[in-house]
Amino acid sequence: MVGAGGFIGSHLVPALLERFACQVDAVDVDLTKLECWDPRVRRIEARVEAPGLVEDVTERCQVVISLTALCNPAQYSTIPLEVIDASFTHLLPLVKRCAERAVRLIHFSTAEVYGRTALDGQGLPTARMHEDDSCFLLGPVGRERWTYSCAKQLLERVIWAHGQHGALPFTIIRPFNTIGARMDFLPGIDGEGTPRVLACFMSALLRGEPLPLVGGGAQRRAFMDVSDMVEAVCRVLERPKQSRGQIFNIGNPDNNVSIAELARLLADAFAERLPERAPAQFRAVSAAEFYGPGYDDTQERIPDVQKAQRLLGWKPQRRLATSLPPIVHDYVERYGARVAAASSLSQLA
Numbered sequence: 001m002v003g004a005g006g007f008i009g010s011h012l013v014p015a016l017l018e019r020f021a022c023q024v025d026a027v028d029v030d031l032t033k034l035e036c037w038d039p040r041v042r043r044i045e046a047r048v049e050a051p052g053l054v055e056d057v058t059e060r061c062q063v064v065i066s067l068t069a070l071c072n073p074a075q076y077s078t079i080p081l082e083v084i085d086a087s088f089t090h091l092l093p094l095v096k097r098c099a100e101r102a103v104r105l106i107h108f109s110t111a112e113v114y115g116r117t118a119l120d121g122q123g124l125p126t127a128r129m130h131e132d133d134s135c136f137l138l139g140p141v142g143r144e145r146w147t148y149s150c151a152k153q154l155l156e157r158v159i160w161a162h163g164q165h166g167a168l169p170f171t172i173i174r175p176f177n178t179i180g181a182r183m184d185f186l187p188g189i190d191g192e193g194t195p196r197v198l199a200c201f202m203s204a205l206l207r208g209e210p211l212p213l214v215g216g217g218a219q220r221r222a223f224m225d226v227s228d229m230v231e232a233v234c235r236v237l238e239r240p241k242q243s244r245g246q247i248f249n250i251g252n253p254d255n256n257v258s259i260a261e262l263a264r265l266l267a268d269a270f271a272e273r274l275p276e277r278a279p280a281q282f283r284a285v286s287a288a289e290f291y292g293p294g295y296d297d298t299q300e301r302i303p304d305v306q307k308a309q310r311l312l313g314w315k316p317q318r319r320l321a322t323s324l325p326p327i328v329h330d331y332v333e334r335y336g337a338r339v340a341a342a343s344s345l346s347q348l349a
């Protein structure tokens, strides 16, 4: 598993060990989040482009799960070249070697490939995004937001071509706004920059700052609990025939909420967990102020998950009302003391 130390990888590794008689080569530059010390895990702290790594994993492993990416929108318009390298250039040798050795590849792409909105064959917007029918709508090149989407789409096309015209047994997963404990980082605590929305909101709540709603927060996302993602990957592994050569949307259309609603739900869960805190506040902020130039957005992103249901027998289970309280609890436990220490230090300075 490359990217085993990231948010999804750190949930997936222990689940795979529990479910399958397997060994896992866990590769990442940083494995801190992978709090799993099972002897069946070989921890490899390395970059995916490190010399010899691709050779080694494709020789040793029956299945490669590829998760590495720079997937925070704030990065797409600030470090676009690194984003293209991480999403495309550095993964190309891995894909090629898997194809040459016919090693099964389960590759994580992104819901971002659909762009601003999905279109039908006539070019009209569709309510749901469909793996095999939707056309993609990206913004102009100057809108660097779409750098990531474009790089990920190109790698999907490379993988697809190796499957169609060669011997690569592949499955592509397009995750839709997966959330859970250990997502991204908290700025100033264990990372720098702007993480994705869940971590931004948890950072604001823990610091007692207003939650920033970009453009007012009317844009919508369908959020999915990471446990549903883990189950989907297990089903893909268990069903190699049904999943070979397929692209799957993995998301939860029933959890489609506006960003302002997500902020309110998280604030409510936080108030339940820490009732002594002052009530949360919210502030509208412009996209230019929050992300700088080159940002663009998707107003709504709802997956069609019928194919995953049909071929994998998978259906997302967890609604936001049950997902959010344990996530908030984990952030409070993991970060509460560190955020308080950082705030008192900055007051002293």
Ligand code: UGA
Residues within 6 Å of the ligand: 071, 072, 073, 110, 111, 112, 175, 176, 177, 178, 195, 196, 197, 198, 200, 201, 212, 213, 214, 215, 217, 219, 221, 259, 297, 298
């Ligand atoms: C991101 C990535 O680009 C995708 O690759 C990835 O698949 C997806 O997250 C995901 O989590 O699966 P996006 O949903 O736009 O896409 O990223 P977020 O940073 O989570 O933002 C969601 C929405 O919240 C955006 O409209 C953003 O403007 C807004 N936002 C973000 C706020 O209103 N406040 C914040 O503090 C942060």
